Amino acid sequence: xRIGILLITFLIPSIYWGQVTFGKTKHDFGEIxxxxxxxxxxxxxxxxxxxxxxxxxxxPSNVVYLVNGQFLEPDSSLTVRLQVNPTVKGRFNYxxxxxxxxxEEPTLIKLTGSLNSTSxxxxxxxxxxxxxxxxSKRNSVSSFELxxxxxxxxxRNLIENTSVSMLQNGSPEWTLTTNxxxxxxxxxxxxxxxxxxxxxxxxPNEVGGYINFQRNYVVIxxxxxxxxxxxxxxxxxxxxxxxxxxxxNNTDEKEALEQLEDELQKEFIAQEDSITIxxxxxxxxxKNDFNEQNFKPINVTFVLDISASMRAGEKMELMKFxxxxxxxxxxxxxxxxxxxxxxxxxxxxxxxNGDEKDKAKEAIxxxxxxxxxxxxxxxxxxxxxxxxxxxxxxxxxxxxxxDGDFNRNSGDYKKYxxxxxxxxxxxxxxxxxxxxxxxxxxxxxAELGGGRYIPIFKLVDxxxxxxxxxxxxxxxxxxx
Numbered sequence: 001x002r003i004g005i006l007l008i009t010f011l012i013p014s015i016y017w018g019q020v021t022f023g024k025t026k027h028d029f030g031e032i033x034x035x036x037x038x039x040x041x042x043x044x045x046x047x048x049x050x051x052x053x054x055x056x057x058x059x060p061s062n063v064v065y066l067v068n069g070q071f072l073e074p075d076s077s078l079t080v081r082l083q084v085n086p087t088v089k090g091r092f093n094y095x096x097x098x099x100x101x102x103x104e105e106p107t108l109i110k111l112t113g114s115l116n117s118t119s120x121x122x123x124x125x126x127x128x129x130x131x132x133x134x135x136s137k138r139n140s141v142s143s144f145e146l147x148x149x150x151x152x153x154x155x156r157n158l159i160e161n162t163s164v165s166m167l168q169n170g171s172p173e174w175t176l177t178t179n180x181x182x183x184x185x186x187x188x189x190x191x192x193x194x195x196x197x198x199x200x201x202x203x204p205n206e207v208g209g210y211i212n213f214q215r216n217y218v219v220i221x222x223x224x225x226x227x228x229x230x231x232x233x234x235x236x237x238x239x240x241x242x243x244x245x246x247x248x249n250n251t252d253e254k255e256a257l258e259q260l261e262d263e264l265q266k267e268f269i270a271q272e273d274s275i276t277i278x279x280x281x282x283x284x285x286x287k288n289d290f291n292e293q294n295f296k297p298i299n300v301t302f303v304l305d306i307s308a309s310m311r312a313g314e315k316m317e318l319m320k321f322x323x324x325x326x327x328x329x330x331x332x333x334x335x336x337x338x339x340x341x342x343x344x345x346x347x348x349x350x351x352x353n354g355d356e357k358d359k360a361k362e363a364i365x366x367x368x369x370x371x372x373x374x375x376x377x378x379x380x381x382x383x384x385x386x387x388x389x390x391x392x393x394x395x396x397x398x399x400x401x402x403d404g405d406f407n408r409n410s411g412d413y414k415k416y417x418x419x420x421x422x423x424x425x426x427x428x429x430x431x432x433x434x435x436x437x438x439x440x441x442x443x444x445x446a447e448l449g450g451g452r453y454i455p456i457f458k459l460v461d462x463x464x465x466x467x468x469x470x471x472x473x474x475x476x477x478x479x480x
Contacts, residue, residue: 019048019102020072022109029084029113030213038122039083039129042109043308043370046072048102054080055099062086063094063111066128068370069343076343077308079370083128086115144213146188150178150197153221158182159199164220167194167459169365170320194317195220196459206459208314282475287468290329295474297394299335299351303382305402307342310369315403315432322401322430322462323364329467330354333394337385338363341378342370351389376413379427383420390425395477397451399469401430404438417449426450428469433457 023043032038046052052072057065062085069078086092091114097106115122150162159182165175168191176184190212198204202222211218285294302323310316330336334354339347349363382398390396398420417427427449429442433456443453454469456462 019046019050020052020100020107021045021047022098022107024109025107026110026112028214029111031114031116032084032086033116038085039081040111041370042080042082043077043311044072044080044098044100045077045308046074049074053101054078055101057099058097058106060094060096062092063096064128065096077370078343079308081128082109082111084111084113085122086113087122089115143187143189144216146186146211146216146218148178148184148186148195148218148220150182150199150220150222152202153223159202159222162197162199162202162220162222164198165196167196167317167321168192170317170324171365192317194314194321194459197222201225204460206314208317282472285475287464287471290331290471290474292331292333294478295471296478297331297333297335297391298470298474299337299386299389299391299394299396300470301337301339301382301386301389301398303378303398303400304338304340304348304367305342305378305400306340306367306369308370309403310432312403316367316369318432318456318459318462319401320364320367321459322456322466324361325463326466326470327357327360327364329470330357330360335389335391336360337382337389339378339382339385340367341381345378345381347381347385351385379413380416383416383425386420386425387423395474396425397470397473398425398427398449399430399451399454399466400427400445401432402434402442403432404434404442414445414448417445421448421450426473428452428454428473430454430456430466430469 021044023045024040027040029036029038029040044054051074054067054071057067057080059065059082064083064085066081067078068081072078080098082096084092084094092112094111096109096111098109099106146166148164148166150159150164151157152159158178160178160180162178162182163175164178164184166173166186166188168189173188173193174186176186178184188211191210192208193211194206194208195218196204196206197220199222202224205220205222207218207220209215209218289295304319306316310319327336332353332355335351336349336354337347337351338349338360339345348367349360352359379398379400382400386396386398421427427446428451429446429449431439431442431453434442439453439455446453451473452469454465456465
């Protein structure tokens with residue numbers, strides 16, 4: 001009997017332990033100065049079945065923090081931002097204890113790095129930047145040399161003349177070509193980065209991940225295409241990297257985008273339409289055609305999922321890239337509104353005309369993920385905004401972009417979809433790296449709203465699928 005009691009006493013804490021999980025428990029800032037970005041975001045997720053709380057945060061005086069919420073509902077997240085303010089030159093090692101209601105002991109966060117100068121000293125009590133702040137990008141100490149290598153997946157041989165694009169915050173930073181050693185060395189900035197590699201003899205591949213001073217070597221594997229029999233011809237001499245080719249590789253953002261779009265367009269033409277069957281007349285049009293004769297004006301409201309689950313992997317990069325591509329296509333007569341939802345919903349971008357592209361880009365690039373999912377509230381707000389900017393002789397559309405969690409704890413959003421469909425406002429759902437299970441739910445909701453499910457799983461999808469959906473619904477309303 002005593003043994004049974006002891007087992008129960010031992011097992012209960014074990015089962016209960018760890019309902020709140022931490023995205024990371026240590027971070028090395030590398031070498032920093034007084035002008036460096038010195039903060040890190042730590043994501044906390046509640047995997048349990050009841051509400052949990054952050055009870056307290058114990059830290060050294062040289063660490064300050066900010067939290068974007070007080071509690072965690074089941075299956076939700078919040079973010080703790082920690083900033084280090086070291087004042088003594090050399091290595092630093094700080095420990096932060098975060099107490100949560102699901103554990104008796106605190107979770108220990110270790111923050112390390114090295115202060116390289118004490119000139120213009122750091123204020124040890126400097127406030128933590130708010131959640132609208134992001135690390136600076138250019139001409140800062142966050143810049144370091146990055147090496148990107150492309151290799152044959154089977155033989156492991158290095159591949160020269162591979163076109164590689166690096167994206168950060170939804171925009172291409174550079175597009176370069178691997179040298180004779182199959183590598184690219186380029187000054188880059190720390191942060192989440194997305195790489196797209198393409199070579200005529202291989203299938204394209206793309207990878208994403210955080211890069212910094214320590215994680216400064218990226219390997220991209222390429223799968224060789226089947227070899228086709230061709231007539232004998234003179235084999236060209238291998239291309240050797242020269243000063244001229246290196247100079248040509250020094251692309252600015254506009255050139256990088258143009259080169260990347262060319263590569264993605266080739267891939268898009270080569271693949272089958274991944275969205276759905278469309279009318280023959282629509283397919284006969286140029287895929288970039290969006291003229292007034294064939295396409296009605298569109299009033300589109302995007303309802304964006306920016307909850308914590310969207311921070312995983314490449315989801316935010318794919319969503320930003322897709323929205324930036326779409327914004328470039330819009331015409332002056334079109335209207336664009338952006339609503340976001342996480343712990344709460346808000347209007348990120350009030351209605352603008354399609355030619356106000358700078359406003360759209362600024363709002364899209366400023367998107368940050370974190371918090372729980374309030375999809376129902378976002379959908380309701382999206383419909384209200386669409387009604388305000390309604391185009392009587394145009395297409396009025398809501399498009400939800402999510403990884404699949406929009407319908408959790410969302411209440412009576414379905415009756416809104418039915419109600420506004422009768423008023424001429426349809427709804428489509430874009431799935432970003434969603435599961436097969438979520439795809440079924442997305443299809444059901446899209447059909448309820450008179451729209452379609454649009455998948456985005458890679459960069460070529462992000463470039464084309466959303467744009468083609470907008471073209472399709474405007475064409476359909478113009479011709480049917």
